[in-house]
Each structure stands twice: as C-alpha cells, then as structure tokens.
Amino acid sequence: MARAYGGISPEQRRAERRARLLQAGLALFTSTGFAGTKISELCTEAGVSTRNFYEEFASKEDLLRELHDLINATAFNEVRTALAQLETSDVATRITTLLDVFVRSVTADPRVPRLNYVEAVGVNAEIEQQHVRWVNTWAEFIESEALRAAAAGVAPQRSYRLTAIALVGATTGVLREWQAHEPPLAVDEIAAEIRELMLAAITRP
Numbered sequence: 001m002a003r004a005y006g007g008i009s010p011e012q013r014r015a016e017r018r019a020r021l022l023q024a025g026l027a028l029f030t031s032t033g034f035a036g037t038k039i040s041e042l043c044t045e046a047g048v049s050t051r052n053f054y055e056e057f058a059s060k061e062d063l064l065r066e067l068h069d070l071i072n073a074t075a076f077n078e079v080r081t082a083l084a085q086l087e088t089s090d091v092a093t094r095i096t097t098l099l100d101v102f103v104r105s106v107t108a109d110p111r112v113p114r115l116n117y118v119e120a121v122g123v124n125a126e127i128e129q130q131h132v133r134w135v136n137t138w139a140e141f142i143e144s145e146a147l148r149a150a151a152a153g154v155a156p157q158r159s160y161r162l163t164a165i166a167l168v169g170a171t172t173g174v175l176r177e178w179q180a181h182e183p184p185l186a187v188d189e190i191a192a193e194i195r196e197l198m199l200a201a202i203t204r205p
Helices: 010-033 039-046 050-056 060-084 091-107 111-119 125-151 161-180 187-203
Strands: none
Touching: 010 039, 010 050, 010 060, 010 111, 039 050, 039 060, 060 091, 060 111, 060 125, 091 111, 091 125, 091 161, 091 187, 111 161, 125 161, 125 187, 161 187
C-alpha cells in the first residue's frame, strides 16, 4: 500500500494533480488557444511533471475532451436538479428556470463558453462524437419539457424533435457570440433572448 505524505494519500495527491491539469487546460486553451498550447505549458501551469500529465491523460485532446464533458455534465445536472424541485407544469416557469440555471452555469466563468463552443469544435472524431451525444442529450431534455407543456394543453400536440435540435443550435450560437463580443453583452440579455426564442418555438401553433 502506498504511503501518505503530509497527511495526504497518494490518491488525494493524484486527484489534486488532475484537478490542477484541468484548470490549466481551461486557462490555456481559452487564452493561448487549444491548437497553440503545448503539453509542457500545461504542466508548467499546473505545477506537475510531464510524467504526471501522462499518468492522467493520454494527450491534450484527452484533457480537452474531459473538460468539454465536465462543463456539459455540470450544467445538465444543475438544470435537472432545479426542474425536479418545481411542481408546476407551467411552461413559462419551467423554461425560465431551465434557461436561467443553464445560462448561469455556463457564463459564471467566461472561459467556459469559449472552451465548449469554440476550442472544442473540430478537434478530433472522439470529441465530435461527444459533442453529438451532448447535443442529443440537451435536445431530448428540451423535447421532454415541450411534451410536458403539450400534455398540459399549453403547447400543441406534435413532434418536437427538430424544434429541440434547432434550439440547441441557436443557444450555442448565442453563447458563442456572448463570449466573443466586445464589450461583453449582459448575461440577463442573453438569457432573455434564448428564453423568448424557446417559448416561441414550443408554443407556436
């Protein structure tokens, strides 16, 4: 069994190194850019050795993939938890809650939209497949909310699959614009734009 040093177990030290590498990736991929970032720079930023890096990640693409997955999973879990606490079926309340929580999650750190919607695009097939999985996950979630609204009689009874896919794409576009815009756009303005778009798309005749 590996020994603990300074009261910290080997497992804890490794978890801390991994967390520092993830933070280094977020910092450098959104400043230098993914393509321009070297593994040696990630190691320097994280305060770890190259050997430590390869103990955690097979490549910088692997690090980017985990960051992309973590960002989406965090936002998705926060949205799902918030909606689970709502007892109302009112579509405006549920969509407002969904989008307020989502936008707050992905804009709390301005680097997150850049990494998720710019730096992680077109890197390799594995990250693209993960991107498609998350698009489908978000689309299915939006579709389920639309069908809930339809069952409550506040939206028409129809298929919402294409609507949900389109809304994911529109949301991605708005957030990409938000992270690139100078001066920065107000987060409330972004949330309101996406909310009105989603409500209009779901409740249209």
